[in-house]
Amino acid sequence: MTDMQEIDLSQDETLQSIKHLVSERALRGETMLLNMGPQHPSTHGVLRLLLELDGEIVVNCIPDIGFLHTGIEKNMEAKTYQKAEVMTDRIDYLNNMGGNLTYCLAVEKLVDLDVPPRAQGIRVILAELDRISSHLLWMGTSALDLAAMSVFLYGMREREMIMDIKELVSGARMMTTYIRPGGLWRDVPVEFESAVRNFIKVMPGRLDEYESLLTNNALFKDRTQKIGVIDTEQCIHWGITGPVMRATGRPFDIRKAEPYSGYDQYDFEIPTATSGDIYGRYLVRMDEMRQSVRIIQQALDMLPYGPVRSNNRKFVPPPRSELSTSMEAVIHHFKLWTEGFSAPKGSVTASTESPRGRLSILIEGNGGPQPQRVFYRGNSFPNLQIMPLLSKGHFVADIVGIIGSVDIVLGDCDR
Amino acid sequence: MNEKLQPVVSALTARPGFRSEEFRGEVTLFVPAEQIVDTCRLLRDEFHFDMLVAETAVDYWPKLEPRFHVVYLLYSFASNANLNLRAPLDGNAPHLPTIEGIYPNANWYERELWDMFGIRFDGHSDLRRILMPAEWEGHPLRKDYPLGYEEVQFSFNHKEVDSKKPYARE
Amino acid sequence: MGIETKLGNMGVATTTLEQAVNWARTNSMWPMLFGLACCAIEMMAAQAANYDMSRFGMELMRASPRQSDLMIVAGRVSRKMAPVLRRLYDQMPDPKWVVAMGDCASCTGVFNNYALVQGVDEVVPVDVYVAGCPPRPEALIHGIITLHEKVRGEKLQRWAAK
Numbered sequence: 001m002t003d004m005q006e007i008d009l010s011q012d013e014t015l016q017s018i019k020h021l022v023s024e025r026a027l028r029g030e031t032m033l034l035n036m037g038p039q040h041p042s043t044h045g046v047l048r049l050l051l052e053l054d055g056e057i058v059v060n061c062i063p064d065i066g067f068l069h070t071g072i073e074k075n076m077e078a079k080t081y082q083k084a085e086v087m088t089d090r091i092d093y094l095n096n097m098g099g100n101l102t103y104c105l106a107v108e109k110l111v112d113l114d115v116p117p118r119a120q121g122i123r124v125i126l127a128e129l130d131r132i133s134s135h136l137l138w139m140g141t142s143a144l145d146l147a148a149m150s151v152f153l154y155g156m157r158e159r160e161m162i163m164d165i166k167e168l169v170s171g172a173r174m175m176t177t178y179i180r181p182g183g184l185w186r187d188v189p190v191e192f193e194s195a196v197r198n199f200i201k202v203m204p205g206r207l208d209e210y211e212s213l214l215t216n217n218a219l220f221k222d223r224t225q226k227i228g229v230i231d232t233e234q235c236i237h238w239g240i241t242g243p244v245m246r247a248t249g250r251p252f253d254i255r256k257a258e259p260y261s262g263y264d265q266y267d268f269e270i271p272t273a274t275s276g277d278i279y280g281r282y283l284v285r286m287d288e289m290r291q292s293v294r295i296i297q298q299a300l301d302m303l304p305y306g307p308v309r310s311n312n313r314k315f316v317p318p319p320r321s322e323l324s325t326s327m328e329a330v331i332h333h334f335k336l337w338t339e340g341f342s343a344p345k346g347s348v349t350a351s352t353e354s355p356r357g358r359l360s361i362l363i364e365g366n367g368g369p370q371p372q373r374v375f376y377r378g379n380s381f382p383n384l385q386i387m388p389l390l391s392k393g394h395f396v397a398d399i400v401g402i403i404g405s406v407d408i409v410l411g412d413c414d415r
Numbered sequence: 416m417n418e419k420l421q422p423v424v425s426a427l428t429a430r431p432g433f434r435s436e437e438f439r440g441e442v443t444l445f446v447p448a449e450q451i452v453d454t455c456r457l458l459r460d461e462f463h464f465d466m467l468v469a470e471t472a473v474d475y476w477p478k479l480e481p482r483f484h485v486v487y488l489l490y491s492f493a494s495n496a497n498l499n500l501r502a503p504l505d506g507n508a509p510h511l512p513t514i515e516g517i518y519p520n521a522n523w524y525e526r527e528l529w530d531m532f533g534i535r536f537d538g539h540s541d542l543r544r545i546l547m548p549a550e551w552e553g554h555p556l557r558k559d560y561p562l563g564y565e566e567v568q569f570s571f572n573h574k575e576v577d578s579k580k581p582y583a584r585e
Numbered sequence: 586m587g588i589e590t591k592l593g594n595m596g597v598a599t600t601t602l603e604q605a606v607n608w609a610r611t612n613s614m615w616p617m618l619f620g621l622a623c624c625a626i627e628m629m630a631a632q633a634a635n636y637d638m639s640r641f642g643m644e645l646m647r648a649s650p651r652q653s654d655l656m657i658v659a660g661r662v663s664r665k666m667a668p669v670l671r672r673l674y675d676q677m678p679d680p681k682w683v684v685a686m687g688d689c690a691s692c693t694g695v696f697n698n699y700a701l702v703q704g705v706d707e708v709v710p711v712d713v714y715v716a717g718c719p720p721r722p723e724a725l726i727h728g729i730i731t732l733h734e735k736v737r738g739e740k741l742q743r744w745a746a747k
Contacts, residue, residue: 364473
């Protein structure tokens with residue numbers, strides 16, 4: 001028989017501590033408080049929602065986060081800048097390259113490091129591949145929540161192709177840490193170009209297949225139109241960017257507003273919708289995948305030859321082949337891998353467009369090899385804050401669709 | 416510096432106690448803690464900084480004056496400009512007024528700062544822990560809070576570490 | 586396998602009770618949906634068409650612990666989540682097995698700090714540890730097959746003790 005004292009019931013928020021958040025009717029017993037617990041098939045991770053229900057209608061919805069809090073920001077303060085990058089893949093685990101890229105942009109801004117154009121082009125290709133992969137998983141899981149099971153299996157098909165490309169380039173399917181400060185870890189192998197071209201040849205046809213399954217499907221439209229509506233003013237007040245804001249009609253994208261890594265060279269559009277509901281967000285994300293294929297096509301055609309890492313040996317380790325011939329290379333290698341490079345005092349912020357919205361990383365240096373503070377601002381944190389706003393007045397079954405459409409990743413929220 | 420920020424910086428640095436810094440093309444304004452609400456209201460209404468991107472803090476322990484800087488990242492859609500504000504706080508029981516009335520976004524960010532740093536926000540509607548369990552003691556992101564790591568188990572200390580580690584038995 | 590070698594094709598097979606019960610248990614083990622973080626994505630990839638897990642009888646991932654017998658702890662377990670994990674483990678009926686998938690479940694991997702439980706075996710007893718960050722779907726399937734071999738070797742005397 002298990003020892004029941006091990007279970008800590010005090011982590012359940014009793015009515016006393018949340019009295020100020022629930023309405024008067026709950027305290028009188030007229031409405032029901034239902035716990036949609038951390039382990040739930042459709043909460044996309046460990047999210048706990050306290051629903052206040054009047055029959056089947058949601059009166060209020062109180063999110064409780066922190067079940068995936070990993071203390072990454074404090075852990076990064078204890079490591080050097082290079083070693084801390086390993087953790088950036090794991091914060092938003094559907095956008096590994098995007099996390100690496102944002103961190104590297106911040107470090108490069110802090111220590112004033114240049115990046116060669118070939119590395120910038122490959123970074124764009126990999127970041128867009130990760131955007132497509134994240135949207136495919138979003139599509140699969142949110143359609144699965146609305147009981148369209150075959151879309152999930154179809155979506156995972158292309159993800160396998162993208163993971164094969166990532167494995168070709170770095171050796172790992174997900175947590176690659178391939179994008180490093182100063183450029184990339186090493187140049188892409190010769191099969192990279194044909195693998196990516198094969199992927200972009202196949203992708204538009206597959207996207208047409210997925211749209212034929214869902215876009216004009218009467219059941220899907222019934223469950224997604226006019227549900228979870230938000231408008232642009234509310235998005236700005238609550239700090240939400242990304243597909244949620246673009247579905248309200250505002251074409252705001254960091255890739256166009258503050259271009260990074262050479263995005264101003266490529267020609268692409270920002271898809272928008274006007275309804276602001278789940279269906280609008282679905283249309284925006286499907287269109288974004290098409291635009292990503294367009295960007296990858298252009299980046300691959302315009303990719304220049306050249307080095308993929310900066311030559312500044314104070315910050316970028318030398319290639320291993322130089323170690324047997326040059327003494328300075330050995331000294332640089334030794335100093336960089338034992339002590340790490342030192343960053344000046346001051347703080348910088350780097351922002352990129354992740355599949356969820358605006359991703360900003362703030363790094364403050366203190367003159368030493370370890371950062372003073374690394375702050376990761378992902379878009380899932382404000383996205384969860386508006387859950388009460390989006391879900392008032394809808395049925396319990398709609399909550400599932402709303403969580404799926406907002407596309408939260410709990411690692412991004414709790415860090 | 417972005418030219419659109421120049422009028423903002425000149426208007427605000429004219430006040431006593433304010434100063435500005437520029438580093439790698441980004442502008443930071445140092446604001447005294449009591450005036451943060453008025454400054455944010457001015458920035459939102461007159462200079463159209465309508466979105467609070469994030470609110471976070473940095474701990475400079477063992478330096479105690481100031482010990483914390485609360486950092487506000489603001490963005491303006493109209494002028495496509497980013498602005499950082501820093502409010503220095505000192506001592507061990509830091510508190511400053513909440514900007515939840517101006518940017519409703521700040522609700523959860525300030526809860527996170529209370530949880531992680533122990534900075535109290537006067538006037539906040541719902542100040543309780545958000546990321547750590549409700550009965551946790553201590554504020555983890557402060558520099559005097561230990562990282563709490565477990566000793567690595569090599570072959571020379573294998574049995575020692577193993578005996579101290581709690582294992583679940585059924 | 587027994588007397589049927591002498592009796593010919595009568596449609597009868599003989600075996601021991603242990604072998605029959607263990608065979609039934611391994612071929613229809615239903616996992617509980619316990620994907621927490623990044624390893625959950627690889628678990629989903631293992632369930633999908635490319636590395637199909639339904640050939641092992643596991644395509645049905647039950648959300649309710651009362652209807653499942655295998656808990657694959659996929660991802661990092663924080664201190665806030667640990668009581669929930671234990672409670673779900675207690676709600677599973679016997680016989681039950683636990684696979685610690687990934688480095689974070691086995692030994693916390695990269696994150697050696699205050700917020701995570703250092704290895705999920707501090708909270709529940711683990712049968713198979715699968716290493717990797719995240720482990721490839723083939724590695725997870727190798728772990729599941731190792732668990733099947735372990736279950737096939739279970740003896741009658743142990744059932745009474747469980």
